[in-house]
Amino acid sequence: MSMNRFLKTISYLVLLTSLSACGFALRGAVVFPFQSIYVGLPESSALGGELKRNLRANGKTEVSSQATNAEVILDVLGETRDKVILSLNSQGRVREFNLIYNLKFRLRDKAGREVLEPTTISLKRNLSFKENEVLAKEAEEALLYRDMQSELVQQIMRRLAVVKMDLPAKSD
Numbered sequence: 372m373s374m375n376r377f378l379k380t381i382s383y384l385v386l387l388t389s390l391s392a393c394g395f396a397l398r399g400a401v402v403f404p405f406q407s408i409y410v411g412l413p414e415s416s417a418l419g420g421e422l423k424r425n426l427r428a429n430g431k432t433e434v435s436s437q438a439t440n441a442e443v444i445l446d447v448l449g450e451t452r453d454k455v456i457l458s459l460n461s462q463g464r465v466r467e468f469n470l471i472y473n474l475k476f477r478l479r480d481k482a483g484r485e486v487l488e489p490t491t492i493s494l495k496r497n498l499s500f501k502e503n504e505v506l507a508k509e510a511e512e513a514l515l516y517r518d519m520q521s522e523l524v525q526q527i528m529r530r531l532a533v534v535k536m537d538l539p540a541k542s543d
Contacts, residue, residue, distance in 0.1 A: 407435050470516065492526050
């Protein structure tokens, strides 16, 4: 019996060692190459609110209320939500929609130089549709747009984290 227990213990140790050696690690806090940022979205914007919350979450980045006080400025060049018919049933009624959420933005430094050139993020989701479930489908559509908004914020965060800031050369 003790030999069986010993073999089980060894097999668990081998399993744990192999899992820790694979390099898996949870994503940690995002570290940005700048100390402060101004987000060019209105205060009433749901996207702006979520983005600002995520930027503040690391505790090291200040979200400035004025562009003149920020090290970098995130300009939103366009935000659109579209709903396109994807398919029709045999009676010619809508069976499925394609929801599309596009955001175009850029990042500039204090001097106005582009740190990140205009970038477009486009997300799509399919939504089935039934005429007898209109209210439920409207709620599902709103939920899908909120989900896309959260994914959009995470993609912006990842892109901001890898930005290369050009520091001015030090003069002697």
